Amino acid sequence: MSRPYSKRLNDIQPFRVVEILARAKQLEAQGRDIVHLAAGEPDFATAAPIIKAAQQSLGNGDTHYSQASGIPQLREALSRYYRDDYGLDIDPRRIMITPGASGALLLIAALLMNPGDGMLMTDPGYPCNRHFLRLVEGEGQLVPVGVEDRFQLHAEKAEKYWQNNTIGAMVASPANPTGEILSKDELSELWSLCQHKNGHLVVDEIYHGLNYGTEAPSILSITDEAFVINSFSKYFGMTGWRLGWLVAPEQAIPELEKLAQNIFISMNTFSQFGALAAFSEESRAILDSRRDEFAARRDFLCEELQNMGFEIPHRPAGALYLYAGIKKFSHDSQRFCLDLLENHGVAITPGMDFGTYLAEEHVRFAYTTSMSRLEEAVSRLHKIFV
Numbered sequence: 581m582s583r584p585y586s587k588r589l590n591d592i593q594p595f596r597v598v599e600i601l602a603r604a605k606q607l608e609a610q611g612r613d614i615v616h617l618a619a620g621e622p623d624f625a626t627a628a629p630i631i632k633a634a635q636q637s638l639g640n641g642d643t644h645y646s647q648a649s650g651i652p653q654l655r656e657a658l659s660r661y662y663r664d665d666y667g668l669d670i671d672p673r674r675i676m677i678t679p680g681a682s683g684a685l686l687l688i689a690a691l692l693m694n695p696g697d698g699m700l701m702t703d704p705g706y707p708c709n710r711h712f713l714r715l716v717e718g719e720g721q722l723v724p725v726g727v728e729d730r731f732q733l734h735a736e737k738a739e740k741y742w743q744n745n746t747i748g749a750m751v752a753s754p755a756n757p758t759g760e761i762l763s764k765d766e767l768s769e770l771w772s773l774c775q776h777k778n779g780h781l782v783v784d785e786i787y788h789g790l791n792y793g794t795e796a797p798s799i800l801s802i803t804d805e806a807f808v809i810n811s812f813s814k815y816f817g818m819t820g821w822r823l824g825w826l827v828a829p830e831q832a833i834p835e836l837e838k839l840a841q842n843i844f845i846s847m848n849t850f851s852q853f854g855a856l857a858a859f860s861e862e863s864r865a866i867l868d869s870r871r872d873e874f875a876a877r878r879d880f881l882c883e884e885l886q887n888m889g890f891e892i893p894h895r896p897a898g899a900l901y902l903y904a905g906i907k908k909f910s911h912d913s914q915r916f917c918l919d920l921l922e923n924h925g926v927a928i929t930p931g932m933d934f935g936t937y938l939a940e941e942h943v944r945f946a947y948t949t950s951m952s953r954l955e956e957a958v959s960r961l962h963k964i965f966v
C-alpha cells in the first residue's frame with residue numbers, strides 16, 4: 581500500500597471549465613466549429629515590439645538567472661508607469677517582479693498567513709486565491725456577494741464576516757468573474773476597516789488597464805501599507821510569458837525577497853527584458869487600441885445577452901468578462917454550459933468555477949475572441965433563447 585498524498589489536496593479543486601474545454605477539443609477534432617468564450621486571456625498575440633525585445637535579449641545571451649526581485653530596469657519601468665499613468669510616486673525598491681500574478685499571490689500568502697489564519701474574499705471570485713492560502717495552511721473565508729453588492733466586498737459586509745482568525749481581506753478590482761470595480765471611496769472604507777481590525781489588505785489589480793470609461797483607482801493612491809498584485813498577463817497581453825509584479829510596504833520587501841529566492845530563484849530573464857518594451861509609446865498605442873476593442877466587444881455582447889434574458893443588471897466596467905444570471909433558462913450552470921457546447925458549439929464557464937454562492941444560476945462569458953466570432957455566438961444563442 582502506498583502512502584497517501586497530503587490532505588490539503590482534498591481542498592484544492594480543479595477548474596470545472598477544463599471538462600468543457602476538453603469536450604470542446606473533442607468536438608473540434610470531429611469537425612465541429614466551436615466559438616470559444618471561456619478562456620480568461622486576451623486572444624491577441626503579444627505586441628510585436630515586446631517579442632522583438634525578448635528576441636534581442638536572447639540574442640544578447642540573457643539566458644541566466646536574474647535577481648530574485650526582478651531586473652532593476654523593469655522595477656524602475658514600473659515605478660515610472662505608476663508615475664505616468666497614476667500620478668503616484670512608488671519607490672522601485674517596493675516593487676518585486678514575480679512569475680505572474682500567481683507568483684505574487686503565493687509570496688503574499690506565504691508572507692502573511694500562519695496556519696489557521698483566514699482571509700476574507702468574495703464568492704464569486706478568482707478560485708485560486710483560496711487555494712494559495714490553503715497551500716500555506718490558511719483559509720479563504722468566502723463572503724457571498726451578489727447584485728446588491730455589485731459583486732464586490734464592501735467594508736460593511738467585510739466587518740460582518742470578520743472572524744477571530746481573520747487576518748485581512750483580499751479583493752480584486754476589476755474583478756474576475758464579474759468585471760466590477762471598487763471606487764476610491766469603497767477602497768478607502770475597506771482600508772479603514774482593515775486598519776481598525778489590525779488586518780492586511782491585498783488588492784489584485786491584474787485587470788487594471790482593462791477598464792472601459794470608468795476609472796479603476798489603485799489602493800496605492802490611498803495607502804502605502806496595502807499589498808498590490810498585478811501582472812503583464814492581461815492589459816499587456818503576455819499570459820504565456822509568466823510575468824507579474826507586486827507592490828508591498830517597504831518593511832515587507834526583505835522577507836518577500838527571501839521567499840522569492842527560495843521559491844523561484846528568479847523570473848524568466850528574457851521575458852523581463854521583453855516586458856521593458858511594453859512601456860514604449862509604440863507598444864502602449866497597440867495595447868490601448870486592443871483595450872478599445874475589448875470595450876466594443878463588451879458593449880455588443882452585454883446588450884445582446886441582456887436582450888435574450890440573461891441577467892446582467894448593469895454593464896461591468898472592466899476585465900474581460902460578463903457574469904450572467906441564467907435563472908430564466910436553468911438552475912444547473914454546469915449542465916447549461918455542457919448543453920450549450922454540445923448542441924450549439926459555444927464554450928462558456930459555469931459559475932461553479934468561481935465559488936458556490938448562486939453559482940448554479942450563473943455563467944461567465946469571456947469576450948476573448950474577435951467581434952465576428954462573438955456575432956456568430958450571439959446568432960447561435962438567438963436560435964435557442966429568442
Ligand SMILES: Cc1ncc(COP(=O)(O)O)c(C=O)c1O
Pocket residue numbers: 620679680681682683706752755756784786810811812813819823824
Ligand atoms: C483575478 C486574477 N488574479 C490572478 C490571476 C493570475 O494571472 P497570472 O498569473 O497570469 O498573472 C488571474 C488569471 O486569470 C486572475 O483572473
